[in-house]
Amino acid sequence: MSQSNTSVPAIRYRGAGVTYAGGVKALKGIDLDIPAGQFVVIVGSSGAGKSTLMRSVNGLIPLTEGTLEIAGQPMPDKPGRALRRLRADIGMVFQDFRLVKRLSVLDNVLIGRLAHVPTWRTITGLWPKAEVEIALEALERVGIVDKAYVKASQLSGGQQQRVGIARALAQRPKIILADEPVASLDPVTSHQVMQDLLRINRELGITTIVNLHFLDLARRYGQRIIGLRHGEMVYDGGGETVTDDQFREIYGRPPGDDDFLGGVA
Template identity: 55%
Template sequence: MIAFKHVSKIYPNGIHGLHNINLHIGEGEFVVIVGLSGAGKSTFLQSINRLHEISEGEIFINNKSITKAKGNELYRIRRDIGMIFQNFNLVHRSTVMRNVLSGRVGYHSTLRMILGLFPKKDKQLAMEALRRVNIPEKASMRADQLSGGQQQRVSIARALAQEPKLILADEPVASLDPMMTGQVMDDLLRINQELNMTMVVNLHDIEIARKYANRIIGLKAGKVVFDGKADEATDEAFAEIYGKTDKTSERMGMEQYERIENTANG
């Protein structure tokens, strides 16, 4: 599904955002990328769909090089990649349905989209996407009338309406309270399992990563320092990712995880 081959990203100031990354992410995996701020998580994620241009190496999506792709080929590859952002990236004054339908822009002409001429099939896809995240009743509401968690669910539905082959989520729960964090992560996991949809998710919280991922990749200073199954992500492994003296992040992660569990259990 995704292959990194000797991928590096070097910023103009000489700092390595990514350093010689070599790995493969298979179809249907739920992969969580963890690491401290500045470890390279967002650079890693956004290089997959070329929101970040890499400096060296090559990235393949379904055996096609997105690194070398241009024009219509790049457009078609990107159409298969759904993206979910921390800040939702919704048009707040538009309806939920219109925001979800924006996931269909890659399939129609610019003029058709400006005029809002979405075919019936697109509207059915959008409504089904809203059902998958449990908010079909919000379709006619304005996006800015929703809570943060509901807005993130709209952004997930928008990605689904795109009919992607994989979804990238960059800190999708960082701005949400514990209850909504659990609900949004449950949505992503259910989509992964029911649709066999490949998920690559950036998270700060190590306990949430352990709960939801089937594979965890740890980055430190742009390098992969851990790559294994969630049950292999021991405290020692996380000490390597976060630093042996950094216990605050681990404790805060455990506290947030316990709040989510307590809320879910009533």
């Protein structure tokens, strides 16, 4: 699904902040526009606010200050139909995959269609043919359609993450959020997953936001890098041009070996 109105940002923050119970400020004064179709990587040390920023996009973590608009529409300030409708347009890819291991790969991907079919069909497993075709197409895009009828428990970690991407893709989303999607994967598989996300972004024009810890991946794949430190945005620039000194400013220290994935040229 291509983005149609590129004049309105897919995501717009103004003066956005999140303060948790106990007074911990996870985000402070975020002013940020993300154009439709952009591939954005967010970096920062643990506790910098990366996950808070990402999870505010689909309303999992509400702002306590400022405003957030998705495609020009204000983020709903309470649960309900408007928030459910917004979330139907936002796919999520998780670090720990979040698959139902006893179900087949196809059934896991069909979970991405829950917002589009009556509840009785999901309970009975009587999915319309058109929905199954959408799920199979999503699996084909990540190269594992041949695993459609295999139980998710039988897949490798990299294959499970591809199922997670296919599930998000099956939503036909306008935005994909990927929260540390390669944290538990080996270097070769990490690059494959990042390449899948980037290719989907380029082919379908889906706005994509990826939280990453590894700086070499951020530099290689980030069309745009947002750097967070102590809840504040301290860097906004291109992945190809970010320097080690700028990474030092983002992290508040020199980058160490653990900040780089390595292993693949």
